[in-house]
Amino acid sequence: MSKQVLVVDDSIVMRNALEDVLVNAGFSVTTAPNGIEGLELMHSRKFDLLFLDIDMPNLSGLQVCRMLRNDPTFRAFPIIMLTARDKKKDEFWGLETGADAYLTKPFEPDKLLNTVDDVLEKIGQTPSLSEAADKLRGDEESKDLIFSAGEVQERQLFKMTLINRIFAIATTHRTLRDTCCALNHIYSSVIDYDIGMALITDDDAIKMFIFINKPINKDFLQATRNRIIEEFQDKTGRRIIRDNVEVIIEDPNHNILKVTEEKRILGFTSRLMEGKGEKFGVFCLSRAGAGPFNEDEMEMAAIISNQSNLVVDNIRMYEKIQRFAIADGLTGLYNHRYFQEQLEKEYSRARRFNLSLSLIMLDIDHFKRFNDKHGHQQGDVILKELARVTEQNVREIDLVARYGGEEFAIILPETPKHNVMVAAERIRTALEQHPFPHEPEPLHVTVSMGVSGYPDDNIETRLDLISKADLALYKAKREGRNRVCLYSTDLEVDIS
Numbered sequence: 001m002s003k004q005v006l007v008v009d010d011s012i013v014m015r016n017a018l019e020d021v022l023v024n025a026g027f028s029v030t031t032a033p034n035g036i037e038g039l040e041l042m043h044s045r046k047f048d049l050l051f052l053d054i055d056m057p058n059l060s061g062l063q064v065c066r067m068l069r070n071d072p073t074f075r076a077f078p079i080i081m082l083t084a085r086d087k088k089k090d091e092f093w094g095l096e097t098g099a100d101a102y103l104t105k106p107f108e109p110d111k112l113l114n115t116v117d118d119v120l121e122k123i124g125q126t127p128s129l130s131e132a133a134d135k136l137r138g139d140e141e142s143k144d145l146i147f148s149a150g151e152v153q154e155r156q157l158f159k160m161t162l163i164n165r166i167f168a169i170a171t172t173h174r175t176l177r178d179t180c181c182a183l184n185h186i187y188s189s190v191i192d193y194d195i196g197m198a199l200i201t202d203d204d205a206i207k208m209f210i211f212i213n214k215p216i217n218k219d220f221l222q223a224t225r226n227r228i229i230e231e232f233q234d235k236t237g238r239r240i241i242r243d244n245v246e247v248i249i250e251d252p253n254h255n256i257l258k259v260t261e262e263k264r265i266l267g268f269t270s271r272l273m274e275g276k277g278e279k280f281g282v283f284c285l286s287r288a289g290a291g292p293f294n295e296d297e298m299e300m301a302a303i304i305s306n307q308s309n310l311v312v313d314n315i316r317m318y319e320k321i322q323r324f325a326i327a328d329g330l331t332g333l334y335n336h337r338y339f340q341e342q343l344e345k346e347y348s349r350a351r352r353f354n355l356s357l358s359l360i361m362l363d364i365d366h367f368k369r370f371n372d373k374h375g376h377q378q379g380d381v382i383l384k385e386l387a388r389v390t391e392q393n394v395r396e397i398d399l400v401a402r403y404g405g406e407e408f409a410i411i412l413p414e415t416p417k418h419n420v421m422v423a424a425e426r427i428r429t430a431l432e433q434h435p436f437p438h439e440p441e442p443l444h445v446t447v448s449m450g451v452s453g454y455p456d457d458n459i460e461t462r463l464d465l466i467s468k469a470d471l472a473l474y475k476a477k478r479e480g481r482n483r484v485c486l487y488s489t490d491l492e493v494d495i496s
Contacts, residue, residue, distance in 0.1 A: 002026050002027055003026075003027050003028070003048040003049060003120070004027075004028050004030070004045075004046060004047045004048050005022055005027045005028065005029050005048065005050075005051065006029075006032065006038065006041055006042065006045075006049070006051070007019060007022075007029060007030070007031045007032070008031075008032045008033075008034070008035060008037075008038035008050065008052050008053060008056070009031070009052075009053040009056070009082070010033055010034055010053060010055075010057060011053070012033070014053070014105065015031040015033070018082070018107075018112075019031060021109045021112060021113070022116075025113050025116075027049075030045070030047070034056050034057055034058050034059065035052075035056050035058055035060065035061065035063065035064040036059055038050075039059070039068075042068065042074070048078070048120070049078045049079075049080065049116065049119070049120060050068075050077065050078065050079045050080070051080050051081075051082050052064055052065060052079060052081050052082070052083075052099070053081075053082060053083055054081060054083040054085055054094065055083065055084070055085070061083065061094075062094065062097050065079055065081070065094075065097045065098045065099055066097055066098060069097070069098035076123060077123075078100050078119045078120060078122075078123040079098065079099050080099065080100060080101045080102075080115060080116070080119060081099040081101070081102050081103065082103045082104075082105060082112075083103075083104060083105060084104065085104070086104045087190075087192070087296070087297075088188070088189060088190050088191050088192045089158075089189075089190035089191065089297075089300055091189075092189040092190045093158050093161075093190075096161055100119045100123065101115045101118070101119050103115060162186065162190070162300075162303055162304060162307070163307050165186055166183070166186060166304065166307045166311060167307070169183065169308075169311050170311045170314060170315075173315070174315075174318065175315070176207065176209075176312070176315050176316060177209060177248060179311065179312060179315045180198040180211075180283075180312070181209070181211065181250055183198070183283070183304070183308050183311075184196040184198075184209075184213075184250070186304055186308075187283075187285060187301065187304055188211075188213050190300045191285060191297045191301060192287065192290050192297075193213065193285040193287040193290070194212075194213060194214045194216055194220070194263070194286060194287045194288060194289075195210065195211065195212055195213065195214075195216060195220070195221065195224050195286045196211040196213065196283070196284070196285055196286075197209065197210050197211070197224060197225070197228045197283070197284050197286070198273075198281060198283045199228050199229065199232045199245075199282050199284075200273065200281035200312070200316070201236075201238065201240070201280055201281060202280070202316050202319070202320060205246070205332065206240055206244055206245045207246045207248065208225070208228070208245050208246070208247045208248070209248050209250065210225075210247065210249045210250065210251075211251075212249065212250070212251040212253075212255045212256055213255070214255055215258040215259075215260040216255060216256060216260060216263060216288075217260050217261075217263055218256070219262065219263070220263040220264070220265065220286075220288060221256065223264075223265055224265060224268075224284070224286040227265065227286070228270065228284045229242065229245075231270040231282050231284060232281070232282045235270070235272045235279060235282055236272075236279040236280075236281075236282070237279070238279075244388070263288035263289075264288060265286055265287075265288065266287065266289075266290075266291045266292060267286065267287040267288075267290060267291055267292045267293045268284065268285070268287075268293075269284065269285050269293050269297075270282050270283065270284035270285075271301055271302070271304075271305035272305075273305070273308075273309050273312055273313075274309060274313075275309050275310060275312075275313030276313065278313075280313065280316065281312070283305060283308075285301065326338040328401075328402040330383055330384060330402075331383055331386075331387035332387060333391070333400050333401050333402045333408070334399060334400070334401040334402070335401065335402065336401065336402070336403055336404055338401065339399070339401035339403065339409055339411070340462070342399055342401075343359070343411055343462045343465065343466075344462050346411055346413050347454065347459075347461070347462040347465065349413075350413070350414075350454050351454075355413070356414055356415055356416040356417075356454065356455070357411075357412070357413060357414070357415070357453065357454040357465070358411075358412040358416065358417040358419075358420040358452070358453040359409065359411060359412070359451070359452050359453070359469045360409065360410040360420065360423075360424050360427075360449055360450070360451050360469065361403070361407065361408075361409055361449065361450045361466070361470055361472070361473045362408040362409070362410065362427070362447050362449045363406060363407045363408075363447060363448050363449075363473055363477070364382070364383075364386065364406040364407075364445060364446075364447055365445070365446045365447060365448055365477075365481040365482060366481075367379065367382075367405075367406040370382060370445075374438070374443070378438060378443075381436065381437055381438070382436050382443070382445055383402075383406065385434070385436050385437060386436075387400070387402070387408070389430055389431055389434050390408065390410070390427055390430075390431070392430075393423075393427045393430050394410060394412075394427070395412075395423075397413055398410060398412050398413070399411040409466075409469075410427075415453075416453060416456065417452060417453025417456050417486060417487070418453075418456075418486070420451050421451065421484060421486065424449050424451055424484040425484055427447075427449070428446075428447055428449060428482070428483070428484055431445060431446070431447050432444070432445075432446050432447075446481060446482035447482070448473055448476035448477050448481045448482065448483060448484075449472075449476060449483075449484040450469045450470060450471065450472030450473030450474070450475065450476055450484075450485055450486075451469060451484065451485070451486050451487065452464075452465050452466075452468035452469040452471075452472060452487040453465075453487075457487050457489075468487040468491075469487060471487055471491040471492070472485040472486055472487040472488075472491065473485070
């Protein structure tokens with residue numbers, strides 16, 4: 001027997017068009033002109049699939065869908081919404097209400113039939129249905145009243161659903177990156193845009209999260225980056241140095257690599273992120289093809305923004321507390337204790353899997369002279385800037401820590417020490433050429449570095465890695481500083 005389909009739509013043209021496509025595909029079709037008649041048919045006859053329009057007199061498709069989902073008999077019944085509403089928020093709300101698929105008018109027959117196949121395959125046969133619901137019958141005045149009240153309730157339910165989605169993030173995400181990614185997903189569920197960006201500051205650290213939702217070109221990306229920096233500075237009153245911004249790009253579909261036409265920013269909106277009296281960031285949405293954002297989209301953005309500020313601020317505080325436990329308070333690098341713990345883990349892993357492991361010990365040349373000449377505050381500036389530049393010149397898997405005073409350590413997993421010489425020389429050159437902030441003229445700093453490696457240097461413990469890198473560091477200092485030296489066994493003889 002052919003599957004039974006009920007089509008509920010107030011447009012006779014659409015009912016006939018949909019019926020023709022479905023009948024030609026082998027389905028038996030029954031139609032209804034409004035939500036009340038559709039509900040009565042659902043309770044009086046057996047169907048395998050329901051098509052619902054949203055905008056109908058008396059009861060909207062959303063209300064019909066919710067009533068069916070609240071009935072255990074129809075909790076898993078296959079429902080497809082076919083509507084003229086083509087906004088992102090309408091699709092979000094249609095699926096959130098309980099529809100299994102969401103299609104827009106005018107429909108493509110092939111796409112519609114493929115959707116039908118997917119929904120029926122996913123859900124399977126429906127159980128027997130209950131009898132008609134006489135209580136839905138009433139005079140037209142009562143029906144209109146129900147519909148008007150339902151529209152108000154619908155808006156409130158939509159808003160509360162968004163709010164609940166936002167606050168659920170706080171219980172399921174533990175990093176700023178994941179939190180902002182989840183917020184981008186919520187924004188993009190109800191608003192159509194190409195790029196979402198979050199620019200967030202925490203003490204001296206500034207992070208820019210970029211979420212690429214559609215194919216874009218690099219000019220469009222750069223224009224949006226420039227725009228959010230301007231918005232951040234205008235809304236927070238804080239000036240930022242672009243080189244100090246850490247950029248994290250989320251592009252799971254590789255949209256930035258796809259060929260696209262030249263795009264200009266036609267739609268842009270930004271929302272200030274603030275909490276506990278602090279303006280700490282900006283979230284922006286940017287698009288080209290869809291044009292400027294309309295009033296309804298701006299209202300959606302405001303709802304999400306207003307409710308998400310607390311969530312993001314709490315995650316910032318959570319990450320800050322975590323950093324305090326493992327970070328150096330001045331430079332923001334990992335502290336001495338955490339360095340020792342991670343070196344022990346990396347050394348144990350290297351021994352177990354027969355991997356290479358290298359260590360760089362780095363010391364600022366004549367740092368005491370800087371403090372004596374320029375003061376300890378300027379010395380702190382040098383330490384912080386050196387930490388930043390060093391981190392910019394290592395791999396993501398490398399670990400940079402403040403070992404103590406003006407001495408730093410860098411752990412380089414799975415790297416033979418002779419290969420580390422290239423990395424160490426890159427760091428040394430970058431620091432030598434870097435202008436360190438100072439008035440009236442920038443200062444210049446050099447460093448000495450020592451390198452040791454497992455298993456090259458007959459390392460027996462993690463402490464051997466440190467002591468032998470120290471010996472190489474002392475050699476670099478004896479030979480004139482501003483250089484990198486490798487550990488070798490003859491250094492043991494020199495010391496003795």
